[in-house]
Amino acid sequence: MAAPAKLAGFAALLVAVFALASFAGAAIDPAPRSSGEADVEHGGEPAGHGAPQPVRGLAVADGGLRLALDTPGLPRGARTTLRLRILDDDGGAVREFDVEHERRMHLIVVRRDLTGFQHLHPRLGADGTWSVPVRLDEPGSYRVLADFSHDGTARTLGADLRVSGSAALQPLPAPAPVAEAGGGLRVALDAPALRSGREADLRFAVTRGGTPVTPQPYLGARGHLVALREGDLAFLHVHPVSDDGAAFAVTFPSAGRYRLFLQVRVDGRVRTAPFTVEVPR
Numbered sequence: 001m002a003a004p005a006k007l008a009g010f011a012a013l014l015v016a017v018f019a020l021a022s023f024a025g026a027a028i029d030p031a032p033r034s035s036g037e038a039d040v041e042h043g044g045e046p047a048g049h050g051a052p053q054p055v056r057g058l059a060v061a062d063g064g065l066r067l068a069l070d071t072p073g074l075p076r077g078a079r080t081t082l083r084l085r086i087l088d089d090d091g092g093a094v095r096e097f098d099v100e101h102e103r104r105m106h107l108i109v110v111r112r113d114l115t116g117f118q119h120l121h122p123r124l125g126a127d128g129t130w131s132v133p134v135r136l137d138e139p140g141s142y143r144v145l146a147d148f149s150h151d152g153t154a155r156t157l158g159a160d161l162r163v164s165g166s167a168a169l170q171p172l173p174a175p176a177p178v179a180e181a182g183g184g185l186r187v188a189l190d191a192p193a194l195r196s197g198r199e200a201d202l203r204f205a206v207t208r209g210g211t212p213v214t215p216q217p218y219l220g221a222r223g224h225l226v227a228l229r230e231g232d233l234a235f236l237h238v239h240p241v242s243d244d245g246a247a248f249a250v251t252f253p254s255a256g257r258y259r260l261f262l263q264v265r266v267d268g269r270v271r272t273a274p275f276t277v278e279v280p281r
């Protein structure tokens with residue numbers, strides 16, 4: 001009589017153990033399953049040369065390197081320090097990084113609903129630990145994207161970071177051709193004829209009070225663009241296509257919505273203009 005109940009209990013326990021293992025696996029699995037478009041072979045051709053990978057940042061480990069956050073979570077609303085390391089196959093911290101866009105590491109922190117975007121530049125300690133002050137005001141699950149180049153290969157590894165509390169997740173704002181960047185700055189986006197799988201030129205124009213503003217150099221250019229896909233926060237390869245830094249080439253790998261974060265420096269301060277774009281089939 002008790003057998004089925006026992007079996008059911010055992011099954012429930014198994015499920016619980018499996019769920020726990022899966023959770024731990026998601027957090028520390030050194031070899032996560034690549035999915036679809038992220039699963040691009042590096043082969044002998046380093047990314048960043050030749051055909052760029054269409055998306056990056058979906059995997060916590062790739063190409064023999066792993067992103068290890070010091071802690072899986074951070075406290076809410078407090079100035080704290082985010083620490084991470086890039087580990088090699090032997091578990092040792094990588095200390096040699098190439099300079100890209102004037103920095104050896106670009107760190108994007110953004111909540112899963114694409115709010116709370118931050119672009120940070122951590123400092124590398126002698127032991128291979130990167131650290132940067134950060135403050136996360138809203139609870140929820142965040143994505144940490146570490147963008148760097150090692151041995152001539154550009155990589156973006158991603159890991160989840162949680163801030164405890166009940167998160168009021170926001171819907172993605174509707175697509176709009178103009179965004180406020182703060183400080184009275186408006187940025188207009190000209191994105192003609194977007195098609196999935198096709199490279200698009202995105203052109204930005206910054207104005208204040210209707211007058212064109214020329215941004216100051218920031219990270220070796222007049223602007224910096226980060227493009228993330230709604231749904232999985234895939235990190236798109238973006239490169240500037242004009243000397244004035246007002247245009248970027250992006251290939252949207254699939255139909256759907258993306259969030260663009262254009263960053264410009266004006267009056268010595270970096271401002272961020274966020275845009276939603278919808279890419280048709």
Ligand SMILES: [Cu+2]
Nearest residue numbers: 103105106107
């Ligand atoms: Cu950066």
